[in-house]
Amino acid sequence: MPDTAMTRRRFLQTSTSAAALWIPASVNSYTHQEIQDLYVDGSMQANVSKWELDTPSLCVDLDALEANIATMQDTLTRNDIASRPHGKTHKSPTIARMQLDAGAIGICAAKVSEAEAMFQHGIDAVLMTTTNVTATKIRRAMNLRHANPQFIQATDSEQNARLLSEAAVSMGITADVVVDVDPGGHRTGITPGQPALALGQLIDQLPGLTLRGLLCYDGGSQHVKGFAARREQTLERLLGATDTFDLFNSSGLSTEIFSGGGTGSYNIDHETRGLTDVQVGSYVFMDAQYMDIGGADNDELYADFVPSLTIMTTVLNDQYPGRCTTDAGAKACTINRPWPRVKGEIGMSYTSGSDEFGTLRYEEEPSRTYKVGDKIELIVSHCDPVVNLYNNLYAVRGERVEAIWPIAARGMST
């Protein structure tokens, strides 16, 4: 049915034409396609406000994003340690480029598909922090290494190192490898000390591999509440990696890279001797989870970085007292806790437990109330999985949409 298909395609391509005649003065908002049509040569031709976006939409505040990147880089430079920000958070080559331009020495990737997407969009200095264990994944990683000499990958077992060597040799390439060391969470990584040393020595001897050092990411310490407790746990759980670092050094193995740490410990990690760079991710966006861990100067609120990532949602129903229903539920917000927070307002709570709908409830003395059609801006619960729901990120300056960034590695979980 080619004619029908053509009609359907034409409908979707021109779906703003017929009814665009009807625009009530009081309310308007733009679809993704309409906003793209407003761009000519990459510059916005109309003053589209974030409050005019069709919803739910994911926005990043550019002033906050730029401030977060600058704050991170300034602090790390002062502490004499580098940053290697994690791309799993933003999945955006545009933000990766901003981080590199600010001084980051590379970008981390959690999956080989993420590393491929970064490379496809111009980001070369990528360290993949997860071990590739299947033939498929190893083949993808070696192909990427073949095309991108700056690609580095992690390994955490002797069996895997032998497979990597075999693959590299068969391709006539040399692959750069770091040893992933377990900080004690037993999620990934080899046991620090002698097992890690033995793996490092094996890599150093195997053909086709170049040992570049080690990494130790302690996810379990990033959200410890209270700075003192977080500092104590972070430093204690990096001791095994430091021992391994010493063993590598005394055995003549490379420690050019000793990577670890994250947004919760970015101003602690430099106290670990030998650590070269921190794999900070969430600091670019912040979220309700991180706001709650407390900072060095404020045990209640982690205010080192500014929440930049928000979801715009619309009130769909206000018929019942004490609450209203919105269009941003679990498919737009995830069900991570703490729940999203209404930006700039107090005396209300938001939940996104329903797949399609959010619920806003008024508490005592809400700073405002809402009626059908009103927009609400939400600070996200947990940035990483929220970003992974959206194809595009609206980059906003003040209230104006300045650019639309594709979330190029969205859904790249393989």
Add this chain to the structure above:
Amino acid sequence: MPDTAMTRRRFLQTSTSAAALWIPASVNSYTHQEIQDLYVDGSMQANVSKWELDTPSLCVDLDALEANIATMQDTLTRNDIASRPHGKTHKSPTIARMQLDAGAIGICAAKVSEAEAMFQHGIDAVLMTTTNVTATKIRRAMNLRHANPQFIQATDSEQNARLLSEAAVSMGITADVVVDVDPGGHRTGITPGQPALALGQLIDQLPGLTLRGLLCYDGGSQHVKGFAARREQTLERLLGATDTFDLFNSSGLSTEIFSGGGTGSYNIDHETRGLTDVQVGSYVFMDAQYMDIGGADNDELYADFVPSLTIMTTVLNDQYPGRCTTDAGAKACTINRPWPRVKGEIGMSYTSGSDEFGTLRYEEEPSRTYKVGDKIELIVSHCDPVVNLYNNLYAVRGERVEAIWPIAARGMST
């Protein structure tokens, strides 16, 4: 940098060429691109097993899916009620077509973007169950109605009905509308009885609108555990809608459509007088949430339908006793509870609380154990948001991938 861009594109287009030389005999799996390349004229040229898929990947068992669709249709036909399955669950025009071919009278959509995607892929009989409240959403809905005469939309306030009328008149079309009635959850819908009647009468009088009836979706009753308790709550909470149905009838308003119910109440809803069709969604896939609600014959397990939706994942780390780490975390499984279940195995539990990694833990007498590189098949926790994470669904017959279906409405939350 056109040359670099070309190199990057060529790398990604041909990324299986160079290292494809290296394939250890013991392990193999296929990327999405490789499987697509195996198709010629839509038929699979190689016997790709689901166990050979690159992971994480989302699979549907075709035998189970077909059985679920047949079971639902047979039961509803026996109970003299129709089905109007909800597309928010599968977001797949292919599955919508299977449902229509089996006898469904239409497909529901939760969002206008979902309804657009269904129409673009050949699904015309779409009822949108959510009210469109902004000018943008109304414009999109009216454009869709203009192109697709079978599109029907819900409304739940007089203010909204007036906006719909204004938009339809300005376009010179007539829009089909149903009244969304609140079952008591206060999420969406107008209060049943006189308020709903007044809205129906208004729609009946407004230019540009055709009243087709009403809907009442009681999401809160679908997961009530135990058949008797679920039956009692379901029928009690539909009483207001039945009153409204009676008021519509006695006032000469159309009750051609009286839609409601879902997978948890599919064999209860027909007891509600006047109900024309059930908006069943999850039955096509089932999930751990629904398995736990119990059925009419089995209070422990809801076994009316067969779990058909699974995630294939790979073991990444087995170095620590009692557990292993996989590549399917929150970004592949969501964090809905109950957690995903390992299909066909006992004595083990799975959690997907980490963004990138899953954790399998052995309990007493596990039916098997795993080593690095082994594949695990997971029954999903909650099908709707899991489907919304993936671009493609692998349709599997037995163990063989028979087709790859695009999840065309993935991420369609606007």
